[in-house]
Amino acid sequence: MLKKIEKHDAFLLAVIAVGFVVFGFSTTLTKITDFIIFCIFVLGFDLLYGHMGRLSFGHMLYLGAGAYGAGLSAKFLSPDPLLAIFFGILGGALVGALLGPILVKTSGACFALLNLAFNQVGHFLVLVPLAGITGGEDGISLNFSSYGLINFSNLKFLFFFSLAVLLLVTFLILKFVHSSYGIFLKATKENELRVQFLGYNTFRFKWLTFVFSTAISGLAGALTVINYGYANPSFIDPTRNVEVIFAALIGGAGNVFGAVLGGTAFMSISNYLARYIIRWEMFLGLVLLIIAFRFRKGIWGYLREI
Amino acid sequence: MPYRAPEYFQDLIMLQTILHGLTIGGILYIISIGLSLTFGAMGIVNFAHGLIYTLGAYILFAVLTNLGGSFILGTIIAVIIAIPVSYLIERYVIRRLYGESLDYAIIATYAVLLIGVDAIKWIWGPRPLPISDPLGITLKFFFLEMPLYRLIIIGLSLLIFFGLSLFFKKTIIGKIVVAGLQDQEAVRSLGINLNKYLAIIFVLGSVLGALGGVLYAPISTLHPYMGFHILILCFAVVIVGGMGNLQGTALAALGLGLVMAITGRYYGPAAEAMVYVVMAVVLIFRPIDV
Numbered sequence: 001m002l003k004k005i006e007k008h009d010a011f012l013l014a015v016i017a018v019g020f021v022v023f024g025f026s027t028t029l030t031k032i033t034d035f036i037i038f039c040i041f042v043l044g045f046d047l048l049y050g051h052m053g054r055l056s057f058g059h060m061l062y063l064g065a066g067a068y069g070a071g072l073s074a075k076f077l078s079p080d081p082l083l084a085i086f087f088g089i090l091g092g093a094l095v096g097a098l099l100g101p102i103l104v105k106t107s108g109a110c111f112a113l114l115n116l117a118f119n120q121v122g123h124f125l126v127l128v129p130l131a132g133i134t135g136g137e138d139g140i141s142l143n144f145s146s147y148g149l150i151n152f153s154n155l156k157f158l159f160f161f162s163l164a165v166l167l168l169v170t171f172l173i174l175k176f177v178h179s180s181y182g183i184f185l186k187a188t189k190e191n192e193l194r195v196q197f198l199g200y201n202t203f204r205f206k207w208l209t210f211v212f213s214t215a216i217s218g219l220a221g222a223l224t225v226i227n228y229g230y231a232n233p234s235f236i237d238p239t240r241n242v243e244v245i246f247a248a249l250i251g252g253a254g255n256v257f258g259a260v261l262g263g264t265a266f267m268s269i270s271n272y273l274a275r276y277i278i279r280w281e282m283f284l285g286l287v288l289l290i291i292a293f294r295f296r297k298g299i300w301g302y303l304r305e306i
Numbered sequence: 307m308p309y310r311a312p313e314y315f316q317d318l319i320m321l322q323t324i325l326h327g328l329t330i331g332g333i334l335y336i337i338s339i340g341l342s343l344t345f346g347a348m349g350i351v352n353f354a355h356g357l358i359y360t361l362g363a364y365i366l367f368a369v370l371t372n373l374g375g376s377f378i379l380g381t382i383i384a385v386i387i388a389i390p391v392s393y394l395i396e397r398y399v400i401r402r403l404y405g406e407s408l409d410y411a412i413i414a415t416y417a418v419l420l421i422g423v424d425a426i427k428w429i430w431g432p433r434p435l436p437i438s439d440p441l442g443i444t445l446k447f448f449f450l451e452m453p454l455y456r457l458i459i460i461g462l463s464l465l466i467f468f469g470l471s472l473f474f475k476k477t478i479i480g481k482i483v484v485a486g487l488q489d490q491e492a493v494r495s496l497g498i499n500l501n502k503y504l505a506i507i508f509v510l511g512s513v514l515g516a517l518g519g520v521l522y523a524p525i526s527t528l529h530p531y532m533g534f535h536i537l538i539l540c541f542a543v544v545i546v547g548g549m550g551n552l553q554g555t556a557l558a559a560l561g562l563g564l565v566m567a568i569t570g571r572y573y574g575p576a577a578e579a580m581v582y583v584v585m586a587v588v589l590i591f592r593p594i595d596v
Contacts (some may be wrong), residue, residue, distance in 0.1 A: 049409075055408075055409045055412065057412065102586065102589075102590055106589065108408045109345075109351045109408050109412070110545070110589060112351070112408075112409075112412060113351070113538075113541050113545065114585075114586060114589055116538060116541075117538065117542065117582035117585055117586060118582070118586070120538060120578070120579065120582050121579045121582050121583065124575065124576070124578065124579040125579075127575075128575040128576070129575075129576075238538075239531065239534055242416060242420070245413065249413065279424050279428060281420050281421075281423070281424040281427075282420070282421050282424040282425065282428075284417075284420060285417040285418065285419075285420035285421035285424065286417070286421065288413055288414070288416070288417035288420070289399070289414055289417045289418070289421075291413070292410045292413045292414040292417065293402060293414065296410070
């Protein structure tokens with residue numbers, strides 16, 4: 001069903017925009033802003049998982065790096081929100097660039113667990129040794145300044161800004177995936193050895209993609225901090241890694257629109273369903289099992305087939 | 307020489323630190339065996355192992371407080387309950403994951419962990435629960451102080467190490483599994499139903515995981531998410547020791563236990579982070595491909 005529509009990127013981007021505006025204004029605006037930011041994070045994660053075939057079990061580290069990059073710049077440099085976003089992206093990209101050379105050489109379980117191990121170390125660093133500047137367990141609360149029309153304490157502005165960023169990121173990843181670079185990425189996912197035989201340096205491309213993914217995660221972290229007005233260790237908590245994996249899977253890994261759909265679906269489950277189902281973690285586990293055994297292509301993949 | 311006493315004292319405290327490290331290493335070893343075997347033989351990263359571990363500790367708690375039983379009774383019941391639970395996990399989750407991509411194995415076993423942890427929260431509540439030292443005896447030797455319970459853990463882990471070495475060398479099941487770790491195809495082509503033996507080994511590993519939970523409970527506190535925590539440590543042990551390599555797992559557990567204790571002596575909060583640093587260094591120099 002979706003196979004034909006899928007080619008019209010502009011149409012689908014418009015659907016995302018209209019969908020979120022309708023969703024946002026018919027429910028709570030701040031909550032939907034949160035949904036949008038989470039979708040950006042899923043997009044960053046899925047670039048690595050769906051498109052490059054590397055499951056990271058520690059992507060919260062890069063979200064956290066962005067969150068603390070933004071939070072610390074707002075606390076110590078200036079409360080400028082745009083500067084905070086810049087430092088958020090920089091934080092995610094920097095951590096990714098530093099760990100990348102070690103991480104992208106590995107694959108499979110090794111990649112997943114190394115990410116998790118680094119996430120543990122990052123969580124620990126924020127919690128204890130750097131507690132003097134990060135505020136440890138309590139985190140830091142922040143006030144962002146505003147100038148002119150750019151006023152992040154205005155909920156509507158924040159909502160539309162996040163939506164614009166989401167559309168921009170979606171558009172960029174689409175361009176990225178459809179370029180010759182994206183085809184290269186797909187080839188690396190299918191069979192890396194053969195790509196190497198063709199004379200390409202796969203390491204550099206994987207590293208670059210990894211940094212791209214962590215930078216997007218950092219951007220999501222910075223926006224989260226601006227949305228909540230604080231940064232605390234829950235943004236870098238390794239036990240929360242399953243959220244983004246689940247979102248990418250339920251939407252359909254390896255597809256930009258699937259990632260947005262999955263992010264929205266996950267946030268809807270955790271926000272609305274949790275009200276009706278008390279044991280929602282158990283529910284999440286059951287859905288994950290069903291996905292892993294029967295429903296591997298996710299919602300988007302399923303809609304494509306019918 | 308009155309002023310040489312402090313140096314002696316330091317040495318003795320170091321010895322005490324090493325003994326603590328051996329305790330942690332012993333427990334890590336007992337828990338990691340199951341992980342190492344499933345990882346090595348089936349190529350599955352088994353997050354559900356953390357559930358069995360947590361369950362063991364909580365059943366001990368239930369026996370101690372609700373039934374008023376003794377520690378040994380609690381241990382036996384916890385181990386017995388681990389058998390059917392792990393069999394069910396093997397039958398309905400792990401067995402379907404043979405030969406599948408690794409990502410789905412991680413996701414499916416993590417889902418089992420989520421379901422189980424939520425069930426534990428349902429039954430026992432989300433708050434941490436304490437279990438006290440069952441012996442309460444502390445041995446003293448000059449400046450050296452060591453709870454007897456920890457010494458028993460060290461002894462027990464040694465016993466398990468030698469028991470397992472015998473099991474894998476002398477019994478037919480052990481030999482088949484060792485052969486299976488080397489070359490599955492060859493074992494299957496001999497007409498041996500390897501899956502059956504892998505199931506037995508899975509249950510054995512899970513029983514040891516539950517035992518690890520029971521043994522660790524009095525040293526730490528019970529918490530629904532305790533399994534998640536220890537699991538990552540044990541993955542580090544398995545990766546450092548080499549998957550499916552039992553001697554390697556034992557050595558790695560011992561080494562990382564000592565790393566934790568010695569780091570903890572100088573800077574307490576960094577004890578666990580140091581383990582991951584060691585693991586990262588090992589992976590950089592000896593990457594694994596699964």
